[in-house]
Amino acid sequence: MNTKSSNSHLWSKLDDRDYRKAFLIGQFKRMVPFQIQILRKQRGWSQEQLAEASGLTQGVISRAEDPDYGNLTINTVLRIANGLDVAFIGKFAPYGELEDWFGGLSEKMYVPSFDEENAIRQGKLIRKAGALRATEGNNPSQIDVNGKIDRNISDSVDRLGPALQGDRQRAA
Amino acid sequence: MAFWRFFDYIAEDNKNHLGIWYGTLGRDEQVIFDLLVRQLAETEDWDATKKSRRKHKELEREDIGLTQLMFQSLRLTTFGRVFRKQFRAIGIWQKEEWQFIFLNGCQKHGIFGTAPPDAFKHARRLRAQFEAKRGNINEHKII
Numbered sequence: 001m002n003t004k005s006s007n008s009h010l011w012s013k014l015d016d017r018d019y020r021k022a023f024l025i026g027q028f029k030r031m032v033p034f035q036i037q038i039l040r041k042q043r044g045w046s047q048e049q050l051a052e053a054s055g056l057t058q059g060v061i062s063r064a065e066d067p068d069y070g071n072l073t074i075n076t077v078l079r080i081a082n083g084l085d086v087a088f089i090g091k092f093a094p095y096g097e098l099e100d101w102f103g104g105l106s107e108k109m110y111v112p113s114f115d116e117e118n119a120i121r122q123g124k125l126i127r128k129a130g131a132l133r134a135t136e137g138n139n140p141s142q143i144d145v146n147g148k149i150d151r152n153i154s155d156s157v158d159r160l161g162p163a164l165q166g167d168r169q170r171a172a
Numbered sequence: 173m174a175f176w177r178f179f180d181y182i183a184e185d186n187k188n189h190l191g192i193w194y195g196t197l198g199r200d201e202q203v204i205f206d207l208l209v210r211q212l213a214e215t216e217d218w219d220a221t222k223k224s225r226r227k228h229k230e231l232e233r234e235d236i237g238l239t240q241l242m243f244q245s246l247r248l249t250t251f252g253r254v255f256r257k258q259f260r261a262i263g264i265w266q267k268e269e270w271q272f273i274f275l276n277g278c279q280k281h282g283i284f285g286t287a288p289p290d291a292f293k294h295a296r297r298l299r300a301q302f303e304a305k306r307g308n309i310n311e312h313k314i315i
Binding site: 010016023027034045 | 211
């Protein structure tokens with residue numbers, strides 16, 4: 001038997017206007033429920049827990065995770081996004097952007113909550129400021145065009161310091 | 173990342189029966205099918221999904237050896253009524269090779285009815301041809 005291989009051909013399919021219209025609706029109706037389920041499972045939550053965090057009932061979450069339900073509203077999606085503490089970007093975009101997003105969908109399935117994202121950002125700020133301080137006074141020539149940005153980061157960390165301490169005290 | 177590869181069986185009459193059936197679907201139904209194939213390609217363990225939400229079923233009795241992929245299209249009327257159409261893509265699931273060979277497809281009518289008629293009987297004939305190493309397979313393009 002012979003085999004022939006091929007690459008992704010979404011763009012050529014999108015050339016057909018009717019397919020494009022159907023794809024826009026179809027991918028939203030299927031991928032949003034799929035992503036809600038993935039994000040909930042990544043957090044180790046039950047549907048009841050997500051419902052409580054979102055101010056919805058477990059039944060609504062169950063339907064929101066069902067790609068065959070077909071009647072998911074933006075209002076519900078936004079409330080679930082709030083429950084998961086993630087952003088939901090509903091914006092008009094060219095099809096090329098949709099294709100890029102769709103192409104890397106499986107790699108982008110993990111979405112950190114705001115707290116996780118904040119911790120990641122602060123970790124980066126502290127590391128960058130630490131690197132800047134290490135170079136200051138030793139070899140100023142290493143502080144190049146990025147130096148200005150790094151100084152701003154350093155200032156930000158100084159400003160964030162007391163706030164972070166306050167957070168830690170509140171958490172304790 | 174795709175775990176599974178999909179192929180279309182080109183029968184000894186040189187016809188891609190899955191492709192012919194796909195061409196008869198409406199655009200919205202084609203999209204649902206394309207998205208399902210993409211979703212399954214990227215799902216490592218199909219059986220890990222809750223049984224009621226699974227999109228595949230390994231057939232039994234006279235259809236043993238065949239697996240159907242299931243999807244439905246919904247149409248909401250202005251009065252809130254929902255019209256559902258049930259579709260089946262039939263093929264051979266080769267788990268060891270991480271691949272699925274599409275044979276043909278159909279729309280379900282009631283418990284036993286299909287459009288085109290006798291789609292499962294046809295799939296059994298195609299499977300016999302495939303197992304006799306007659307015909308070819310082409311990689312099924314995933315969106």
